[in-house]
Amino acid sequence: MxxxxxxxxxxxxxxxxxxxxxxxxxxxxxxxxxxxxxxxxxxxxxxxxxxxxxxxxxxxxxxxxxxxxxxxxxxxxxxxxxxxxxxxxxxxxxxxxxxxxxxxxxxxxxxxxxxxxxFTFESALAQASVPVRHLEAGCNVPMYRTTTRCRSAGAMGGPLVVSMRPVPAAQVADAVRVTARYPAVHGAPVHVGDPAALGITDLDAPDFGDAVEVRPGEVPVFWACGVTPQAAVMxxxxxxxxxxxxxxxxxxxxxxxxxxx
CATH class of the missing domain: 3.40.1640.10 (PSTPO5379-like)
Structure with a gap:
């Protein structure tokens, strides 16, 4: 299919x-x-x-x-x-x-x-001509554990997990604007740029999903990810x-x- x-x-x-x-x-x-x-x-x-x-x-x-x-x-x-x-x-x-x-x-x-x-806002990104690399590549989105801690609740606690999509530098503002309109599905990015600021040492080694190419002139953009609950369960x-x-x-x-x- x-x-x-x-x-x-x-x-x-x-x-x-x-x-x-x-x-x-x-x-x-x-x-x-x-x-x-x-x-x-x-x-x-x-x-x-x-x-x-x-x-x-x-x-x-x-x-x-x-x-x-x-x-x-x-x-x-x-x-x-x-x-x-x-x-x-x-x-x-x-x-x-x-x-x-x-x-x-x-x-x-x-x-x-x-x-x-x-995934809910990816169609909106595509309609705004913002590339969605894992769709282009036919693979799963890359997801990473970060060193950012979520707020604990009772016995439940764990790290923030993020998904990453490479975006051309000139289109980062468009990606932020489009996704900010969907707060019920993670909304705007939590971080733009240097992965090390989130404690991510290697974009080619995601904790979940598949690595994707970050091309020259592109910036890694990170959104909060719904795999965070699984990291909390672990x-x-x-x-x-x-x-x-x-x-x-x-x-x-x-x-x-x-x-x-």
Missing amino acids: TLTDAAALSPAEARARFRDGLVTPTSGWCDGYTQANLMVLPREQAFDFLLFAQRNPKPCPVLDVLEPGAVAGPLLHGDVRTDVPAYRVYVDGELVEETPEVRRWWREDLVSFLIGCS ESRPPLAIAHAPGHMLITDARDSDYLM
Whole structure:
């Protein structure tokens, strides 16, 4: 399937393909529809995580929280257990499985958080003629742990994770302006320029996703990333957590325009 074909699919059509076993990063899929990060935790840990998200709205902008045990909601007429291309399962903070569905892990006390994703504003960047390199390259967006700490909440704490897109220096202001209009999906960049200021030592070695080329005259631009909750899970070690595999998002039935300011 070409990216043009993927962009033309409805969310329901895309989720059906993922239920049938297709594993792929979802950047560029279902043009005009909002993609979400997923974090699922037991009810006992859910309040700490909700407070963590409230204290760190740039990396953790909450779009919806499902009732304990619920697998669908107003933004998703599907099933959070099967409708993501790939999931990660953490037990006591350790990654124990990457899997295309998580029904065997499901419990009635699990609370699902849908968190905004920067893939939502990539169409707007493209419309403003700002290049999106990982789409051009057909790969996953590069993501990096930083030395910047998020505000802790109860037992939940960890580092900020960022995604990076190289932008021509003359277009950085355009990238900031476009993405600032989407605060519910990470909004404006958190840093422009020197990766070392975030504690990133090698752009060619992302912690998640794939490295992309930074061409002469381009500046690395960093946005807060919804993989931050997974970094917090690895550090805080709740007994169970289920998340999307980085870059393999939950495609919701909400419209990107719903989150445009």
